[in-house]
Amino acid sequence: MDDRVGTYQRTRRKFAAIVYLITFCWLLLGLAQWLVVLLVSPAKDTFLSYHWMxxxxxxxxxxxxxxxIFFEAARFVTCVNWLITILIVQFAIMGLFALVANSSWPELIMWFAICVLLLFIFVLLGSVxxxxxxxxxxxxxxxxxxFLIVSIFxxxxxxxTLTAHSFILYQLFVSVIILTFVMYHAQTINGGRFAEMRVxxxxxxxxxxxYDFSVMFLLTFYxxxxxKIATISPAGTTTKAPDDRNTTASNNSTQVYFF
Known part of the structure; x- marks a missing residue:
């Protein structure tokens, strides 16, 4: 009995280590490509112009x-499963290109680090x-x-109403949902619980x-x-947030709206 328990624990630890290592590789792959889109002008201009891609x-x-998920046979065919996985991750990374092109590299790196840290903390919490x-x-x-009902509202x-605080609250509510499921997923990966993933x-x-990380990261683009917290303006101060209120100015019968 002890030998079987020990074998099970070693197998689960190896499985969890492989999962977290592969996930870390996906995150690095995503960060590298997002930075390329931001720093290479032709790529940035392309995804700004053709966001439908x-x-x-x-x-x-x-x-x-x-x-x-639903065709299990594909998950256990060597090479085919890796090919499909790489395509899934690559398309997900490219799906963020249009949003990334509107950001700046200091903001992207800062929020990427925050999301990775949150992912790590809640994986750890779910494990312990x-x-x-x-x-x-x-x-x-x-x-x-x-929480979904509140988020939609x-x-x-x-x-x-163009109020920024309502979006920030929306971001918090959705983040709570995702981070809760991060803990749930961590428990199914680490095993030793009622439900667990196959090794x-x-x-x-x-x-x-x-995908857990991607949803959290998507929410940060607003x-x-x-x-722009991390971006320093020429005057040496961080860029201020836009005002929630709609200010109307008229000059020679022309209206300009500030948000």
Missing amino acids: SIVCFTLSITLALLF IPHDLTLDVVILFVISFV LIMLHLL NDYLLASIILF MQIHY
């Missing part, structure tokens, strides 16, 4: 991910907390659904963690573009 790429990523979140799937989905409020499903596990 990012929409197509992200749609392809999600479609391939769904096929990868004694409570088994995999037993509470129904509760997690109920809470997530309530906040994003609609932002779109209709040969390391590619799927890395895709799930990469801050990256409108609240």
Whole structure:
């Protein structure tokens, strides 16, 4: 019995280590490509002008991910599973190009680091907390659904009233949902809980963690573009956030709107 327990624990630790290593590689791959888009003018101009390419790429990523999940046979065919995984991750990375092109490299690096740190902290929390979140799937989905309702209300409020604080609250609510599922996914990867991933499903596990990161990172682009915290202006001060209120100025019958 002890030998079997020891073998199981070693197998789970090896599986978890492989998953986290692959996920880290995906993150580095994404950061490298996003920086290229920002720093290479032709690439930046292309995705600023043809943002529909990012929409197509992200749609392809999600479609391939769904096929990868529901057609299990594809996940266990050597070379085919790696090819599909690389395509899923690559299309997801390219899906962010249009957003990245509107940002700046100090903002991108800062928020990338914050999201990676949050991912690491909540993977660690999910691994060490004694409570088994995999037993509470129904509760997690109920809470997530309530948070989803609040999030939709906040994003609609932002779109209709142009208030920045409603989007920030929306970002926080969605981030809480994602980080909760990061802990849940960490428990299924590390094992020893009611539900756990199969030890040969390391590619799927890395895709799930990469999507967790991608959603958090996507939410930061409003801050990256409108609240330039890391970008220093020529005067040596950080760029101020836009005002929530709509200010109207008239000059020679011309109206200019400031947000």
